Amino acid sequence: MHLILFVVFAGFCLAGAINLLLQSHPINSALSLIVVMTSLAVLYLLLGAEFLAAAQVIVYAGAIMVLFIFVVMLLNAGREEHTLGSRTARSVGFPAVVAILAVIATVILKAQGLGVATLGEGLTNAQGSTNIEVLSRVLFRELLLPFEVTSILILIAILGAVALASRGDGPHGNRERTGGE
Amino acid sequence: MTVLLHHGFLFNLWFIPLAPFVGFLVNGIFGRHLPKWLVTAVALLAPLASFSAVLYESNFSLYTQTEIFGTWINIGALHIDFSFVLDQLSLVMLLVVTGVGFLIHVYSAGYMHDDEGYARYFSYLNLFLFFMTVLVLAGNALVMFVGWEGVGLASYLLIGFCFQKNSAADAGKKAFIVNRIGDFGFLIAMFLLLANFGTLTFTEIAMKLGQDPGWQGGVVTVIALCLLLGAAGKSAQVPLYVWLPDAMEGPTPVSALIHAATMVTAGVYMIARTHVLFDHSPFALSVVAIVGAATAIFAATIGLVQNDIKRVLAYSTISQLGYMFLGCGVAAYSAAIFHLVTHAFFKALLFLAAGSVIHAIGGEQDLRRMGGLWKKMPVTFAVATVGVLAIAGFPPFAGFFSKDAILYAAYLHGASGKALWFVGVVTALLTSFYMFRLWYLAFLGQPRGEAAPHHSTPWSMLAPLVILALLSICGGWIGIDRTAGSTGLSGLSNLSGLVNWINMERFSGLLAPAVGAGAAGGGSAQLELILSGAAVGGALLGWLLAHLFYRQKSTLPVRVAAALPAGYKLLANKYYVDEFYGAAVVKPLLAISTYLLGWVVDKALLGGAAWLIGGIATFAGALLQRWQSGNIRSYAAWLAAGAAAVLLFLVVPWATAWAASLEFVGKMAGH
Amino acid sequence: MSSLLTQEVPISWYLLLSAVLFSLGVAGFLIKRNLITVFMSIELMLNAVNLSFVTFAHQWHAVKGQIFVFFVMVVAAAEAAVGLAIIIAVFRARATLAVDRIDLMKL
Numbered sequence: 001m002h003l004i005l006f007v008v009f010a011g012f013c014l015a016g017a018i019n020l021l022l023q024s025h026p027i028n029s030a031l032s033l034i035v036v037m038t039s040l041a042v043l044y045l046l047l048g049a050e051f052l053a054a055a056q057v058i059v060y061a062g063a064i065m066v067l068f069i070f071v072v073m074l075l076n077a078g079r080e081e082h083t084l085g086s087r088t089a090r091s092v093g094f095p096a097v098v099a100i101l102a103v104i105a106t107v108i109l110k111a112q113g114l115g116v117a118t119l120g121e122g123l124t125n126a127q128g129s130t131n132i133e134v135l136s137r138v139l140f141r142e143l144l145l146p147f148e149v150t151s152i153l154i155l156i157a158i159l160g161a162v163a164l165a166s167r168g169d170g171p172h173g174n175r176e177r178t179g180g181e
Numbered sequence: 182m183t184v185l186l187h188h189g190f191l192f193n194l195w196f197i198p199l200a201p202f203v204g205f206l207v208n209g210i211f212g213r214h215l216p217k218w219l220v221t222a223v224a225l226l227a228p229l230a231s232f233s234a235v236l237y238e239s240n241f242s243l244y245t246q247t248e249i250f251g252t253w254i255n256i257g258a259l260h261i262d263f264s265f266v267l268d269q270l271s272l273v274m275l276l277v278v279t280g281v282g283f284l285i286h287v288y289s290a291g292y293m294h295d296d297e298g299y300a301r302y303f304s305y306l307n308l309f310l311f312f313m314t315v316l317v318l319a320g321n322a323l324v325m326f327v328g329w330e331g332v333g334l335a336s337y338l339l340i341g342f343c344f345q346k347n348s349a350a351d352a353g354k355k356a357f358i359v360n361r362i363g364d365f366g367f368l369i370a371m372f373l374l375l376a377n378f379g380t381l382t383f384t385e386i387a388m389k390l391g392q393d394p395g396w397q398g399g400v401v402t403v404i405a406l407c408l409l410l411g412a413a414g415k416s417a418q419v420p421l422y423v424w425l426p427d428a429m430e431g432p433t434p435v436s437a438l439i440h441a442a443t444m445v446t447a448g449v450y451m452i453a454r455t456h457v458l459f460d461h462s463p464f465a466l467s468v469v470a471i472v473g474a475a476t477a478i479f480a481a482t483i484g485l486v487q488n489d490i491k492r493v494l495a496y497s498t499i500s501q502l503g504y505m506f507l508g509c510g511v512a513a514y515s516a517a518i519f520h521l522v523t524h525a526f527f528k529a530l531l532f533l534a535a536g537s538v539i540h541a542i543g544g545e546q547d548l549r550r551m552g553g554l555w556k557k558m559p560v561t562f563a564v565a566t567v568g569v570l571a572i573a574g575f576p577p578f579a580g581f582f583s584k585d586a587i588l589y590a591a592y593l594h595g596a597s598g599k600a601l602w603f604v605g606v607v608t609a610l611l612t613s614f615y616m617f618r619l620w621y622l623a624f625l626g627q628p629r630g631e632a633a634p635h636h637s638t639p640w641s642m643l644a645p646l647v648i649l650a651l652l653s654i655c656g657g658w659i660g661i662d663r664t665a666g667s668t669g670l671s672g673l674s675n676l677s678g679l680v681n682w683i684n685m686e687r688f689s690g691l692l693a694p695a696v697g698a699g700a701a702g703g704g705s706a707q708l709e710l711i712l713s714g715a716a717v718g719g720a721l722l723g724w725l726l727a728h729l730f731y732r733q734k735s736t737l738p739v740r741v742a743a744a745l746p747a748g749y750k751l752l753a754n755k756y757y758v759d760e761f762y763g764a765a766v767v768k769p770l771l772a773i774s775t776y777l778l779g780w781v782v783d784k785a786l787l788g789g790a791a792w793l794i795g796g797i798a799t800f801a802g803a804l805l806q807r808w809q810s811g812n813i814r815s816y817a818a819w820l821a822a823g824a825a826a827v828l829l830f831l832v833v834p835w836a837t838a839w840a841a842s843l844e845f846v847g848k849m850a851g852h
Numbered sequence: 853m854s855s856l857l858t859q860e861v862p863i864s865w866y867l868l869l870s871a872v873l874f875s876l877g878v879a880g881f882l883i884k885r886n887l888i889t890v891f892m893s894i895e896l897m898l899n900a901v902n903l904s905f906v907t908f909a910h911q912w913h914a915v916k917g918q919i920f921v922f923f924v925m926v927v928a929a930a931e932a933a934v935g936l937a938i939i940i941a942v943f944r945a946r947a948t949l950a951v952d953r954i955d956l957m958k959l
Contacts, residue, residue, distance in 0.1 A: 087815075090818075091818075092815075092818040092819060092821075092822050093814075093817065093818030093821050093822070095822075095825075096818065096821035096822040096824070096825040097821060097825075099825040099828075099829065100821065100824060100825045100828060103825070103828045103829055103832050103833075104828070106832075107832055111843050112843060112844045112847075113843040113844040113845075113846065113847030113848070114843070114847075115847070
């Protein structure tokens with residue numbers, strides 16, 4: 001089962017990622033990314049990270065991607081236009097990408113000591129302790145401070161986003177520009 | 182014997198240079214804003230204070246005093262202090278420098294009274310005095326070099342005092358540059374001294390030379406010859422004398438002080454100071470003697486036909502300096518110093534008298550346009566007569582004793598000594614001739630030209646003249662040996678204030694602790710009398726010839742000149758030495774500077790290097806500018822490339838190690 | 853068939869998937885011309901890294917791996933909010949979302 005599930009959902013991931021690259025309209029790319037994220041959530045489940053799978057769906061796919069789609073629609077982003085490409089991106093960037101992939105893949109394939117992923121095996125094998133219990137035990141004891149700091153981080157992000165995205169003079173602001181290029 | 186004495190705050194040795202230095206600062210900085218009387222007071226107080234300090238110090242002069250003011254250089258084995266030494270030699274020199282200096286300061290107050298650079302003049306004069314006293318008091322060669330360079334600087338400033346005149350500025354430059362050549366010799370000598378003796382202190386060098394009898398010739402000769410080069414530059418010997426006649430562009434008191442009495446004698450002083458080196462190198466001594474004799478006669482011949490009154494005196498200075506070098510060259514150092522002292526008196530006197538004449542007749546300096554001044558300027562005429570008689574070497578004036586001492590020592594110096602003696606006598610004849618020529622042309626006869634005295638000479642100019650004249654009369658008497666039976670003169674020698682505490686020793690006896698006992702004698706009183714008679718006879722002959730040529734309105738000079746036109750032209754143009762130097766030295770240097778240094782080094786090499794560096798920077802900048810394209814995608818591409826590079830660098834050498842560690846960790850994790 | 857059903861997946865496959873997703877994200881960052889799509893590629897990169905963290909957490913039974921993923925998600929959320937606000941501000945200033953047109957930093 002594990003293998004079949006993995007192949008299927010890994011396929012979805014890859015298909016979504018490639019589709020993200022191939023689509024010209026950003027809304028299509030956003031939807032492809034949502035496919036990738038939900039597939040990843042399933043893969044997390046396969047790896048025994050139930051809380052993270054839920055968080056992935058709720059936070060990533062449900063909030064962040066929705067935010068992306070809001071912005072796409074707000075700015076009325078249309079199809080990508082054909083602009084002058086960057087020669088550097090083509091000549092320097094692609095070899096770099098290939099190199100990165102090659103190096104990491106080589107390292108992974110050459111590594112010894114990697115076993116197999118057992119379906120259903122979680123963080124502990126103890127009876128009665130769930131994934132989220134183990135997580136929260138560590139999170140709220142040892143890592144309480146980083147946890148609180150991240151909540152402040154989110155607060156700052158909210159303030160920053162509101163400040164950055166607000167229009168200049170008051171609630172009505174300038175006349176809204178229509179239609180992006 | 183060295184004693185460090187402390188006589189309280191004032192009148193330590195450092196006070197002697199300090200007073201003129203303070204005068205230099207005050208007049209130099211504030212002089213323009215101070216009233217003239219204050220400038221004069223400050224300027225005159227300084228040498229007077231120095232002179233008093235010297236007189237005070239001389240009470241202790243039975244011992245050699247050394248004062249060390251602190252370490253100057255202390256690197257490894259090299260140790261040089263700021264040290265001043267007062268022994269008999271420097272005492273005598275200081276008395277001359279500060280005493281005659283003070284008199285000339287007084288004279289200058291009258292001479293330069295209407296000049297607008299009054300304060301500047303006195304500040305330079307005080308600066309000169311400061312450096313000269315440092316030079317004389319120096320205990321080691323490096324401190325002496327400071328004074329040496331400093332007097333060169335002061336000389337440059339004073340020669341070019343009227344810097345608006347091109348000739349004056351050029352003369353200043355010439356003096357400094359020619360001096361530089363001599364300084365090069367001095368520097369090389371210092372380096373050699375350091376390399377061979379490890380010290381520059383004069384007493385230590387003397388000690389080291391005395392201890393080891395192996396020091397003869399060789400290195401010592403080289404050092405001595407380099408020192409001679411330095412002395413020749415400063416004291417205007419052949420071939421570095423060319424600056425002194427041009428230096429007459431400066432004001433006349435400057436010529437009197439610097440180029441007659443004190444600065445040009447620094448070379449002689451330096452040779453006397455380092456006499457131990459010369460004593461150990463007979464070759465160098467003979468070179469010194471030959472240079473001195475050659476200079477003496479060479480300059481005397483040029484002086485025969487000069488028409489500018491100051492030029493005549495300049496060449497006579499060069500000639501007399503040649504005498505002093507001759508004296509040093511036969512190891513009669515005290516005789517040379519004696520002549521230095523008497524020369525200071527009568528040469529300063531002659532220059533100041535010439536200045537008085539020039540001042541009175543409104544700036545005219547050509548002898549052919551003077552004449553008949555004996556009636557209008559009686560005091561000046563009288564003192565000038567004294568000076569001329571002194572320099573010609575007539576007894577009982579000062580010049581007789583000192584010149585006689587030198588010639589006597591030269592005669593006794595072996596076979597070559599006799600030749601030198603003969604040259605000296607011929608030079609005495611020539612000296613007498615041209616000095617009396619000057620005397621006749623300037624003062625006697627009928628007035629030629631329209632130069633009539635329309636300024637009366639102020640007392641500030643007359644008083645020093647009179648004092649110097651007195652010294653020219655009496656100054657030679659300290660050289661009289663009491664035991665020679667001239668008891669009649671001993672009472673007269675009391676008049677000379679200088680001898681009161683010397684206990685009537687012979688001058689050379691006085692200086693013996695400082696300059697050695699001199700060459701072995703071998704003569705007798707009769708020989709000395711005969712030789713003196715010969716010298717005086719030569720002087721009389723010169724006077725007679727001058728009388729024939731110039732006293733009556735005779736056409737003799739013109740006819741002689743017409744009979745030897747080539748010879749006359751040669752002398753009148755100073756043997757074309759300046760032109761020769763110009764063609765042989767100056768022109769090639771200018772050519773090298775313009776073409777080699779100017780084009781090749783400056784334009785091509787340095788300019789090219791600067792252009793290259795600038796070009797590289799600009800080129801690199803242009804290249805790198807294209808990197809900052811503002812294009813996010815290219816930035817992203819470079820980011821990715823950098824990440825890939827980092828990954829590669831991290832992973833590739835360590836791949837196997839990482840794999841092994843992974844296995845280890847896997848085992849640890851209990852798989 | 854039974855072997856296929858019971859066969860387990862090697863860890864390296866998960867890691868390879870993560871690597872491929874990451875490089876696809878980088879490629880997207882380089883290729884895409886729309887600013888928002890570029891930003892989405894960044895999110896893709898973050899997700900790829902999350903996957904590899906979870907994989908290692910699974911292998912070594914390390915809680916901290918999953919906690920790190922948690923923090924990455926939080927930071928990604930904050931970053932997405934702020935980044936999109938910036939994109940809105942840039943759009944208002946330049947009226948374009950084309951990456952190549954936003955080049956005021958050119959020397």
